Amino acid sequence: MFGIHDFGLFVLAGLLLNITPGADLLYITARAGSGGFGAGFKASLGVGAGCLVHISLAVLGLSALLYQWAHLFMVVKLIGAVYLLYLGVSMLLSQAKPTQKTHLKSEAIFWQGFLTNALNPKVALFFLAFLPQFVAPNSPEAPLAFLVLGLVFSVNGLVVSAGVALVASKAAVRLGQNPWIGLWLKRMAGSLFVYFGVRLALSER
Numbered sequence: 001m002f003g004i005h006d007f008g009l010f011v012l013a014g015l016l017l018n019i020t021p022g023a024d025l026l027y028i029t030a031r032a033g034s035g036g037f038g039a040g041f042k043a044s045l046g047v048g049a050g051c052l053v054h055i056s057l058a059v060l061g062l063s064a065l066l067y068q069w070a071h072l073f074m075v076v077k078l079i080g081a082v083y084l085l086y087l088g089v090s091m092l093l094s095q096a097k098p099t100q101k102t103h104l105k106s107e108a109i110f111w112q113g114f115l116t117n118a119l120n121p122k123v124a125l126f127f128l129a130f131l132p133q134f135v136a137p138n139s140p141e142a143p144l145a146f147l148v149l150g151l152v153f154s155v156n157g158l159v160v161s162a163g164v165a166l167v168a169s170k171a172a173v174r175l176g177q178n179p180w181i182g183l184w185l186k187r188m189a190g191s192l193f194v195y196f197g198v199r200l201a202l203s204e205r
Contacts, residue, residue, distance in 0.1 A: 002148060003139025010134045014153045017130075018160040023084060023196040027116050028161050030091070030189040031109055032168035040165025042106050046113025048158045053118045055150030058127040059143050073121055077200060080119035084197030087112065091190025120200065 004010075019025075024047045032040025117123060127150065135145040 002141040002145035003136035004134055004145050004149065005136060006134055010149060011152065011156065013130075014156050015160065018153075018157045023120070023193065024113070024117055025161070025164055026189060026192055026196070027087070027113055028165050029168040031113075032165040033172040033189075035109070036172075037166055037169040039109055040169055041162055042109040043113040044158055044161035044165055046110040046115075047117045047161060048154055049110070050114045050117025050119075051123070051154045051157060052150075054124045054127050055147065055154060057124050058131055058150060059146045076119065076121040080121065081197045081201035083115055083119050084193050084200060087116070088190045088193030088195075088197060091193065092187055122200065 028040050028043045028047065031043040127146075131146050131149050132142075134149060135142050139145060
């Protein structure tokens with residue numbers, strides 16, 4: 001259908017990629033740990049929405065511009081890196097009490113998750129390289145095939161992210177019995193965000 005082949009392999013590969021640790025899963029885990037499953041799920045929805053941006057770019061062929069135009073890639077990459085650094089430093093400098101749960105507005109959690117994913121040009125290049133491997137080269141319906149595969153990848157990602165949010169929220173309840181653990185976990189998450197930001201800034205196409 002639409003020139004798609006090896007669909008089962010695509011789903012399996014996508015699930016394996018979705019569970020690979022990265023900035024998106026880290027953000028979801030941090031929000032679920034500090035605000036419960038609801039906050040983690042809203043973060044998952046934001047990340048999923050950001051993923052839809054990259055899928056749309058792949059369908060329209062705009063992801064290729066990031067690959068071809070070094071300056072455009074550099075600009076988007078630096079914006080994304082600065083944003084990850086901002087999130088990391090904010091967590092590191094947070095003055096919240098160890099026993100205090102973090103309750104951000106739903107919109108803030110959603111949009112932070114959205115920007116964490118949407119501002120990462122490496123994700124756009126990933127779709128540019130990954131999706132065509134499962135579409136016949138001469139298929140006249142290639143854009144529609146990219147859209148279908150992208151949506152399947154996004155839905156699977158949301159399921160995985162929701163599972164991560166559930167596990168993280170339950171673990172946080174148990175660990176919350178020690179008031180200092182939550183504070184140090186938040187600092188560790190902040191440090192990892194700084195690491196991801198620096199790694200993105202130093203990455204090449």
